[in-house]
Amino acid sequence: MKTKLIWLNVIILCTLLLSCKEDEVRAPYGCDDQTPPQDISEVVIKSISGGAVIKYQVPDDSDLSYVKALFQTKKGETREVRSSKYVDSLKIEGIGDTDEHEVTVYAVDRSENVSKGIKIAFVPNTPPVVNIRESLRAIVDWGGFSLDFKNEGKDAISVMVYYENTETEGQRLYDVYYTEQKEGPLAIRGLSPLPSKFVVKVKDRWENESEPYEFELTPLEEELLDATQFKEMFIPGDVRWTFFGGQWSCFFNDNYGSMDFAHTDYPQAFPHPTTIDMGATVMLSRMKIWQRLVQDDFYKHGCPRHFEIYGCPEGLDPFREENYELLMDGHLEKPSGGEFTDPNTAEDILVAQQGHEFLFDNELMKPIRYVRFVSLSSWSGMECSRIAEMKFWGQYIK
Structure with missing residues (x-):
């Protein structure tokens, strides 16, 4: 009986081997015909x-x-x-x-x-990289320059910035900026205040590259203002930023943790002002605001969407609101142009992580000692404001 079972297994195995054929796993599914379809x-x-x-x-x-x-x-x-x-x-x-x-x-x-x-x-119409190149305009600014551009199709582009000055040995690639924004400006920062030659090129995702945009300028000297000198000035009309475990000091403590922020009471009717003694007389060039660094929380809840910045010079009473002049009407927006309910793009997330930058108008600037930040609305419409970090750049006036 045992011998019969062995022979039966051998016969079955041989049958299986003979019946097997190599499958073409890459072959298309459906009818295996040889008749091509008609043309469009x-x-x-x-x-x-x-x-x-x-x-x-x-x-x-x-x-x-x-x-x-x-x-x-x-x-x-x-x-x-x-x-x-x-x-x-x-x-x-x-x-x-x-x-x-x-x-x-x-x-x-x-x-x-x-x-x-x-x-x-x-015959294709003018390529996006050519249109964008023709729209480029560089404007000297603090620590570098602002690059204006138009990108009507919101194409994914990279902007390559090359520079040359007495500190470099020939031309160097300074940085590459990736964006799908419809328009500028694009802030080029961190450059030395030296006469420099610049070359800007635009490239798309198909490796098409524009003709170079060449210019010369000397970036204005600026520095990151020392936040250890900043103090809270609680003047009439200001609100507290200590709700939900928040602290006013979290504005300027270089901590970007998910639970490290300044947070107003909720509900707290807008506006939400806070006043800062900068500790010295300064000329402001730009500022950055960081949202709470949690991706699911970007552009939501108490993230400020519309705000204003006011300044008061040393010598005037900083506790009187009428001594403050408007320096900036700011809007914290998604680079993609999306709304609260729209999914965040990769660029939206990257900018939130790197901080939203805002430039002060050089023509409006004057030496000031006190800065008043006023949150006017939030992204979600909630009656509260929450900020993880804030930084200011400019010059100290001695």
Whole structure:
């Protein structure tokens, strides 16, 4: 009996081995036919910045899977764009010139059979990197310069900044800034107050690069103001920032922990002012505000959205509100332009982590000793304000 069982197992094993065949795991699913689909029809092409949108009628083929377009870049690279059979168009993007280009569009079925294809010629409109380059304007500022630009399509770009001065040995890459903002300014900071030559280039995600934007300027000298000299001035109208474990000192303690912040009472009707004795007479150049550093909490709850900054010079009574002049009308916004209910983009999160920067108008600035920060509204509409950290830059006036 034991011998019979052994032979039975051997027969079964041989049968299985003979019946097995190698599976092609990469083979497409569906009918294994050899008949290609018909081509697309009723084609209409519209040029856009750096590409084109091709509209068409898909073939009446139940086995159709998708439509694809193949084209070559100026560098000789072949690119492919695909579109579902349920969509009547596809978009060609990333062309860095305005020359005539040819694209071939194919219909593809579930067995990867490809139609004969139709060739279409088009001339793209001016590429985004060229439009953005033409909009660049550098304005001298504290510790560097402000770079104005227009990015109407909110394209993902990188801005490369090169510089050269007596401290460098030839031209150096200073930094690369990534943004999808619709417009500037972009703040370039941390530079020495030396006469310098700058070169700025714009690049998109397809490696198209603009012509250089070249200029010379001398950044204004600035420094991070010493927060250990700051003191709270509780003048009439100010509110306390000690709710929910918050402390006024958390404004300036270099601690960005999730539970380290200044927080007004809740509910507390707006406005929410607080007044700072800077400890010396200063000229302000810029400031930064950090939200509570918890991603799920960015641009929510008590994060200030609209605020004002006022200044009072030394020699005037800092306890009288009429002695304060408006220095800034500030709006803390998402770089993406999104609203409270919109998901945060990667750039929204990065800027929140790095701190939101605000520039003071040089024409409005004068020597001051006392600064009044007034929160006017929060991102969520909640009647409270919460800030993790605040920093000021400028010059000490001796």
